[in-house]
Amino acid sequence: MSNPERHPDEITCTAAPAATVEVMVPRDVPLGGPRAMRVRRTLPQRHRSLIGAWCFVDHYGPDDVLDTGGMSVAPHPHTGLQTVSWLFTGEIEHRDSAGNHAMVRPGEVNLMTAGRGISHSEVSTPGTRALHGAQLWVALPDGDRHVDPDFAHHAPDPVTGEGWEARVFLGSLLGDRSPVPTCTPLLGAELLLEPGTSLDLDVDGSFEHGVLVDTGVLAVGGSAVAEPVETKQHELAYVPPGSATLTLRAYDAPVRLLLLGGPPFGESIVMWWNFVGRSHEEIVAFREEWQAQITRNGAVVADSQDLGAGRFGLVVGDHLPPIPAPALPNARLKERR
Template sequence: MSSFEADPEVGLSAPAALELLEGAPVALGGPRGFAVTRTLPNRQRRMVGAWCFLDAYGPHDLAGSGGMRVGPHPHTGLQTVTWLLAGEVLHRDSLGHRQEIRPGQLNLMTAGGGISHSEETPPEHTPVLQGVQLWVALPHAARDMPPAFAHHADLPVVDGAGFTATVLMGEFAGATSPARCHTPLVGAELALAASAQATLPLRPDFEYALLALDGAPVIDGVTLKPGPLLYLGSGRTSVAVATGSAFRLLLLRGEPFEERLVMWWNFVARDHDEIVQMRADWSDRTPRFGEVRGYDGAPLPAPALPISRLVPRGRVRFPAG
């Protein structure tokens, strides 16, 4: 884990400068695993509100490959948010849920004190897979809550001024998702037609980021292609978006998350000793994480802990200057 400095104060008098956060390539399951681009946590910035993790993948042509295959693994202190643009993913968890997700649907798993799950491309599937998985850090009051899973097949869609928004989490443009949030945040997929322009409404007391899912929208003069995450910061009441071709954009919003966290492997905790216990509970197969049934393969082993103690960090690495 990188060292991050104390959080800067959020000033609402002027919008923050745009930050382009480049993603890192990651292979899930090892060097030959399923390729994703990880933009959160980032070298400069660990979180956007309570959003603390963002993997984007695809479009992957699944011809001649097994697609996604992530064996049973544990989580604590977070929610996983799965959103597809193309293809299918089969979720199994230690609560006994078996749920296939398709584009336009939301899988929301709340780890709380502990849960395990697997994710894979089902045997019968369409030829292309593309999507995102995000994590939301649970606040202190909810981080040890009982685990839960919800599948939302119907999400609210609202037409704004020049855009259409599907609201995954929270409330945006007058529409509210049925997904349960534990901190004030928003996740929404925005779609704009070719040669369209739009002004997105923003709240100055929240921080925002945008991820191009396809196309190349121009945001306040910055062309955003799939890959990097564009951090807008706080202090904005709106942002201008324009495009030559049609595109889809993921909007993330959140109240700045002030708690300091230790994020290691699949765990979100508050100190090193908690991480040590979580790893031991998974390695020893204690009842804490339960058992995923039906997955054809072994659970993922926990990696070795670092030699030095893990230190709780704030949401940014460098103070504003």
């Protein structure tokens, strides 16, 4: 998924500790046009930019495709990150310039590694009537951010217990481990809790965790947290490192949530539009390369098949015109540590 904002802020990302569970509320972002589907963005925020290496959380739906037209994200670039696509309802067709063509379906994770540069498109399929899911980004550490583009798919089997069900799509939890490789230790899982269920999860105490509530109301706590905190639908609860147990308690309605985690990233990144870099100069260069690749005589090419050869490559089989980069802000992008 692309960041559709016409004037995206520069976001300098650093991991910061917190003494208690912190609840973050989303901001509403349109994917383009007056009738377009909208997403709820809970990460990054000005006061917290990363949870482990997770640097971007968009949560959307249930979205009536007949009303909004669904998802139609034309070819756009990425650098220095991985995209993680997870659906609750619907189906999305993925194409990228590394030659990968795959479907995103409920309960199946697609992880795309941008590395040194990739372009891709995401379009909901004609048979989709409702879209509901999350689009997540993971920042790549400095030693891995120039790797070749890659792609992985995994359909985790459910793990069940009294009053709960889980699907572990990255990392390990509840005795299950995902085979999908990551460049930093990560945790990603969907959990379903029946009303009144309390679940104590054994987690890595060096991890910070994020709990994104899709449906229901949830109390979130940890072994190193003084008091659990109520987290409502669409909110993201941040749990700092130090807890070897994470406690999730549903109230009187079913809860669906995504659990994200990883050790504090330990590096500063500059994230602007769809690029993750380390400096102003890198971001400027990425933008210039993309614009040069998608324009002819100053105009954006009408068909992605006309994309020139370059860092971001050609999305084979996609005929939508590529998305031009917005203008850079009127200030130097700064890296802060």
